[in-house]
Amino acid sequence: MGRSAIFYLASFLSGLSNAAVNITVAHHADAAPYAANITQLPMSVYGDDAYPVWHRRLTPPETPRCRYTGYKPGAEVLKKGSIRREGARPLVTDILHLRDVPLKLRDGVIIYVDIFRPVEDGQYPTIMNWSPYGKEIGNQHLDDFEGRYNVPLSTVSDMQKWEAPDPDPWVASGYALVLPDSRGAFSSAGNFPHWGRQLAEDGYDAIEWIAEQTWSNGKVGMAGNSWLTVSQWFIAAEKPPHLTALAPWEGFTDTMRDQAMRGGIPQTGLNEDFIEIQSGNHFIDDTVHMALREPNDTLYWQDKAAHLTNIGIPAYVVASYENMLHTRGTLDAFNAISSTQKWLRIHNSHEWYNMYQNSSQAELHQFFDHYLKDVDNNWSKTPKVRISLLDPGRNEDIVNRVVDAWPPSGYAPTKLYLHANKTMSPEKSGKQSSVTYAAVNGSVVFRMPVHTESELVGPIKLRLWVEASGSNDMDIEAIVQKVDKNGNLLYRNLPQGGNSTTTATNYQRVSRRQIDPERSTDAEPFLLLQGEELLSEGEIVPIDIDVWPIGLRIHVGEILQVTVQPFVDSSTTQTFGVAEIPVARDSFTYMLNDTGVVIEKFGDPSLFMPHWVEKQAPAFESINAGTHIIHLGGEYDSHLLAPLKEVR
Incomplete structure (x- = not known):
């Protein structure tokens, strides 16, 4: 020293x-x-x-x-x-x-x-x-x-x-x-x-x-x-x-x-x-x-x-x-x-x-x-920008691909219109229709088979024309992912352990749907979050959901899937503090062969919290009730805007 x-x-x-x-x-x-x-x-x-x-x-x-x-x-x-x-x-x-x-x-x-x-x-x-x-x-x-x-x-x-x-x-x-x-x-x-x-x-x-x-x-x-x-x-x-x-x-x-x-x-x-x-x-x-x-x-x-x-x-x-x-x-x-x-x-x-x-x-x-x-x-x-492309089902992720920017060029924002038969396609139906799901525990799924090797890379937008029956508001979750030819979920083995279905997602409260035109783009709406516009019975309004970005490989025979369902706010049931960490009481480190070291454990497997800490939590009740209705076709251009590229 x-x-x-x-x-x-x-x-x-x-x-x-x-x-x-x-x-x-x-x-x-x-x-x-x-x-x-x-x-x-x-x-x-x-x-x-x-x-x-x-x-x-x-x-x-x-x-x-x-x-x-x-x-x-x-x-x-x-x-x-x-x-x-x-x-x-x-x-x-x-x-x-x-x-x-x-x-x-x-x-x-x-x-x-x-x-x-x-x-x-x-x-x-x-x-x-x-x-x-x-x-x-x-x-x-x-x-x-x-x-x-x-x-x-x-x-x-x-x-x-x-x-x-x-x-x-x-x-x-x-x-x-x-x-x-x-x-x-x-x-x-x-x-x-x-x-x-x-x-x-x-x-x-x-x-x-x-x-x-x-x-x-x-x-x-x-x-x-x-x-x-x-x-x-x-x-x-x-x-x-x-x-x-x-x-x-x-x-x-x-x-x-x-x-x-x-x-x-x-x-x-x-x-x-x-x-x-x-x-x-x-x-x-x-x-x-x-x-x-x-x-x-x-x-x-x-x-x-x-x-x-x-x-x-x-x-x-x-x-x-x-x-x-x-x-x-x-x-x-x-x-x-x-x-x-x-x-x-x-x-x-x-x-x-x-x-x-x-x-x-x-x-x-x-x-x-x-x-x-x-x-x-x-x-x-x-390299200034390197990206990964995830590949659930095959576990053939591409890592450290060098690209020109984020999002990379070459991925065309493609409109995939939603149809009443629960499919998606680049063609818009001229016939007006609708699909419904229960506002509690319901969902609706739209699918499009992929016929060419493809990649989806960048931000995603989901436009929906929606109506609430039995409520004046809606909390919605949108999920974009790929599934196999039979509609089964595809999983990816994670480097950190476990597996994932690999989704891009976001949420939207319909009464907070107004976007800021100055800070929004066609692909990425930016919520204004000023005031609320509750729905009246029978009212149909458009919402643009900013689905978070992803990089995804999609193979021939797989299906691109969009799920729309009620948002559910859930606790992570976090376990922080459960492990008992043993360290030396009187020094920060010690030699392994030091027999005089007193070990003290810090942590609590019971996850005890003082009762008054938990009492400070506010109550939250879901606004979802009744039925959610999505309007499609005709004047209602409900669609997924996805950054897609065919891979030759």
């Missing part, structure tokens, strides 16, 4: 007592005062410094399933060959680990970060992984899933933050990694924001703080999946001077349209699960209550749509077709950001699996080495 590194470690330890003063801990032993504790609190959004936003209490960090290891400021050298836990990969290098370092934001709020960096003196490029999920084990972990999404524990050090790169190989390559508990998470102060201006400004402050540290070379990158990607869009749009490169690995850009109110329908199930598992001592910006109480596109929701055109720095963007949250936003962002140095790779698996593959990490290293270390390593010759 260099002399200045020793001095840094000593001086850090001497200041820990002062740092601890900044913590405000709310005790939750008596939960009664917090039951149904929903309140409006001012929040900073673009256009208003004190916008009234509904908040609720966060789940207390001491809840076992949150797996909070506690406030433990300190510094230690993690020795090469030591392990984080039994079965994990031993460290390949010595690492200086700084825990619970206080970072003051512009409004005086203190958040806490962990830092992993080389022990040797020097100035290093930094990768920041911004999220609220915990700096160590945290409330989400691959162990919570059977098979760990095919990421064996032996392939990682298990020091990584959830959905973030493994620090060990990066430190070995001469990088520092900064892992914050963002505002409101665990012991970090303040109320927990869902993206927007507050998060963007916090991230800006953190990046500029990093650049001021003696161990920083002044160049900061960001990386990670999901929340860690969404954060990148917002923080980069604030243009922090020392943010040098981005690696967004799947993440939406418009919270309202992609997550909280997709299709104009409040998505209470998944979002409720997400909010309940977040942990801290204060309040969380409650997107579920806001979706129900403030359903129009107000300043609150506009604040949660990233200002993508502000982003001009290099970006390595990774996407997939089957992510229930991120597909459209990631692909839209690639086109919308202003950077001329941007790359897109669409893979054929899941973000968690793909992130930890050796080939993925090698590309990520090459990208950051080029921009954060100024290494001339031919990264600039990497």
Whole structure:
């Protein structure tokens, strides 16, 4: 260890007592005062410094399933060959680990970060992984899933933050990694924001703080999946001077349209699960209550749509077709950001699996080495756009096909008209007709046999002329997929394990059908989400459903299928926190043959949550009732607009 590194470690330890003063801990032993504790609190959004936003209490960090290891400021050298836990990969290098370092934001709020960096003196490029999920084990972990999404524990050090790169190989390559508990998470102060201006400004402050540290070379990158990607869009749009490169690995850009109110329908199930598992001592910006109480596109929701055109720095963007949250936003962002140095790779698996593959990490290293270390390593010759084409039934996916753009040229938007006999064809029927299905548990399926080898790549639109019988509104789900010649579902074996029927889908509440003409295209309608237009009895209206993009191979004899059915909001029945993670009580890593190590487990197989946390959830009732009617033919041009190409 260099002399200045020793001095840094000593001086850090001497200041820990002062740092601890900044913590405000709310005790939750008596939960009664917090039951149904929903309140409006001012929040900073673009256009208003004190916008009234509904908040609720966060789940207390001491809840076992949150797996909070506690406030433990300190510094230690993690020795090469030591392990984080039994079965994990031993460290390949010595690492200086700084825990619970206080970072003051512009409004005086203190958040806490962990830092992993080389022990040797020097100035290093930094990768920041911004999220609220915990700096160590945290409330989400691959162990919570059977098979760990095919990421064996032996392939990682298990020091990584959830959905973030493994620090060990990066430190070995001469990088520092900064892992914050963002505002409101665990012991970090303040109320927990869902993206927007507050998060963007916090991230800006953190990046500029990093650049001021003696161990920083002044160049900061960001990386990670999901929340860690969404954060990148917002923080980069604030243009922090020392943010040098981005690696967004799947993440939406418009919270309202992609997550909280997709299709104009409040998505209470998944979002409720997400909010309940977040942990801290204060309040969380409650997107579920806001979706129900403030359903129009107000300043609150506009604040949660990233200002993508502000982003001009290099970006390595990774996407997939089957992510229930991120597909459209990631692909839209690639086109919308202003950077001329941007790359897109669409893979054929899941973000968690793909992130930890050796080939993925090698590309990520090459990208950051080029921009954060100024290494001339031919990264600039990497193809700008690579896509995958999925092939359920044959498991012959095409991966890393180089194309000219997203969506690639050569795929003609083809109108396939829906017919009363449940077929589709390029010919429109001159005869007016209709089909119906029950608004609860019903569906209707339209099919078109494919007679030439074909590919469907890009965004899809489904136009329907609809009528509600027995209700004044409709919540609809549209699904596009291929099936075999007998109509049986085709499955694809997934690289991360399991299988999938591989669908493109989206939802639509008919009363929220108005689109923004300035932001819509023929292939991609953009919902206005201002007001509602309820249906009167017998009224027939057109809706355009923006089915999310896909890349699909379709073989001769297979069938292209469209399913229209009632939307059902369902919980993910998430198991986050179920796994008990064993780690050393008194050190971050340890030598496997150290007999004095005391192992402590973090997690809760019972998935216990304080009763008052669940009581804060709002009630949601489906609007679907009666019968849904789809009108076809004649003046009703119900059709699928699909980007198709014959393959010779």
